[in-house]
Amino acid sequence: xxxxxxxxxxxxxxxxxxxxxxxxxxxxxxxxxxxxxxxxxxxxxxxxxxxxxxxxxxxxxxxxxxxxxxxxxxxxxxxxxxxxxxxxxxxxxxxxxxxxxxxxxxxxxxxxxxxxxxxxxxxxxxxxxxxxxxxxxxxxxxxxxxxxxxxxxxxxxxxxxxxxxxxxxxxxxxxxxxxxxxxxxxxxxxxxxxxxxxxxxxxxxxxxxxxxxxxxxxxxxxxxxxxxxxxxxxxxxxxxxxxxxxxxxxxxxxxxxxxxxxxxxxxxxxxxxxxxxxxxxxxxxxxxxxxxxxxxxxxxxxxxxxxxxxxxxxxxxxxxxxxxxxxxxxxxxxxxxxxxxxxxxxxxxxxxxxxxxxxxxxxxxxxxxxxxxxxxxxxxxxxxxxxxxxxxxxxxxxxxxxxxxxxxxxxxxxxxxxxxxxxxxxxxxxxxxx
Numbered sequence: 001x002x003x004x005x006x007x008x009x010x011x012x013x014x015x016x017x018x019x020x021x022x023x024x025x026x027x028x029x030x031x032x033x034x035x036x037x038x039x040x041x042x043x044x045x046x047x048x049x050x051x052x053x054x055x056x057x058x059x060x061x062x063x064x065x066x067x068x069x070x071x072x073x074x075x076x077x078x079x080x081x082x083x084x085x086x087x088x089x090x091x092x093x094x095x096x097x098x099x100x101x102x103x104x105x106x107x108x109x110x111x112x113x114x115x116x117x118x119x120x121x122x123x124x125x126x127x128x129x130x131x132x133x134x135x136x137x138x139x140x141x142x143x144x145x146x147x148x149x150x151x152x153x154x155x156x157x158x159x160x161x162x163x164x165x166x167x168x169x170x171x172x173x174x175x176x177x178x179x180x181x182x183x184x185x186x187x188x189x190x191x192x193x194x195x196x197x198x199x200x201x202x203x204x205x206x207x208x209x210x211x212x213x214x215x216x217x218x219x220x221x222x223x224x225x226x227x228x229x230x231x232x233x234x235x236x237x238x239x240x241x242x243x244x245x246x247x248x249x250x251x252x253x254x255x256x257x258x259x260x261x262x263x264x265x266x267x268x269x270x271x272x273x274x275x276x277x278x279x280x281x282x283x284x285x286x287x288x289x290x291x292x293x294x295x296x297x298x299x300x301x302x303x304x305x306x307x308x309x310x311x312x313x314x315x316x317x318x319x320x321x322x323x324x325x326x327x328x329x330x331x332x333x334x335x336x337x338x339x340x341x342x343x344x345x346x347x348x349x350x351x352x353x354x355x356x357x358x359x360x361x362x363x364x365x366x367x368x369x370x371x372x373x374x375x376x377x378x379x380x381x382x383x384x385x386x387x388x389x390x391x392x393x394x395x396x397x398x399x400x401x402x403x404x405x406x407x408x409x410x411x412x413x414x415x416x417x418x419x420x421x422x423x424x425x426x427x428x429x430x431x432x433x434x
Contacts, residue, residue, distance in 0.1 A: 036092050094124060102154045104116060108159060114152075125141055280320065282313055311351040315351075325378055
């Protein structure tokens with residue numbers, strides 16, 4: 001299945017540096033300067049055309065990606081040239097400098113923008129001190145000051161929009177990362193578990209014959225269909241995410257709340273048992289747990305308090321994953337000669353689930369099948385629900401002269417009896433690869 005992270009490069013392209021262009025915008029400004037300079041050249045004599053100042057400005061624009069201070073320095077040199085030559089004409093090309101000021105602010109180069117604005121104001125006004133009348137000088141000063149203030153404001157507004165867009169991109173990236181992690185856990189817990197059971201059933205079918213082999217093959221077919229349903233469900237979730245990325249589930253303009261993803265069609269609901277019939281009850285989950293283990297030769301002894309069953313209804317999906325993980329570990333490690341115990345109890349504040357089995361002396365015939373991710377992922381989700389997951393071995397003391405008894409492996413989960421408002425305790429992640 002394709003990783004959701006494949007969409008992340010598309011999102012990262014929305015960063016301000018790429019959007020404004022590290023080199024593209026400076027080159028565009030330099031080309032505009034050339035075009036406006038050509039227009040200015042048609043308005044004055046060749047001897048009066050400020051070729052050197054405009055050339056300095058063009059060089060400064062092209063060097064912006066390397067250091068904005070070079071741009072500030074070239075404007076200073078151009079201004080010095082105008083003062084020395086007593087030239088007041090810079091042409092309409094000078095209007096590009098406030099655009100550069102706005103570009104600096106939008107890029108977050110506020111100090112460079114203010115420095116460039118001050119140097120530019122001095123450069124265009126200093127030659128006019130001796131040439132302009134007082135009224136013309138004041139009006140020119142007011143005009144350029146207003147232009148620079150507008151440029152600073154426009155750059156600041158663009159910067160605000162870019163920062164807001166970057167925050168949305170970061171939020172989307174975080175959501176996609178979380179979704180990718182969740183899908184990875186779901187794949188391990190559902191499809192990975194089904195494939196492990198199929199592998200074990202295939203081994204049993206190979207070692208057996210006659211009716212037993214046919215029964216195991218039927219179970220393999222059933223488990224394969226279950227895996228297909230899980231894959232369809234995960235693919236549907238990925239399509240919902242894809243719809244949101246493409247805009248079908250995007251937020252309305254001016255709203256920070258995204259539209260909900262599309263609901264599955266009637267055909268999809270009918271083909272998916274989880275959607276069509278809803279989650280199983282606690283009693284149904286426990287019955288399914290017993291039936292599935294019985295296929296592998298394990299007997300289940302259960303003790304369920306009615307209050308515990310009622311309290312666990314709010315955690316039915318977590319309980320289903322817990323029982324699935326217990327089935328895998330039981331098949332891999334437990335001895336079928338001893339029963340598996342399932343005990344559900346409730347205290348005043350918590351509901352407790354204890355699943356235990358007797359470990360097989362041979363252990364897991366294929367240790368490579370165990371990654372430890374199943375219990376680790378489950379522990380994290382139980383912690384998020386305000387509960388705690390612990391695992392451990394209970395080894396009885398050995399009496400001198402007697403045979404050593406086999407140890408019990410226990411999986412214990414405690415969850416708040418009330419759905420909300422409970423503190424989140426520390427979750428103990430198992431140390432063994434079960």
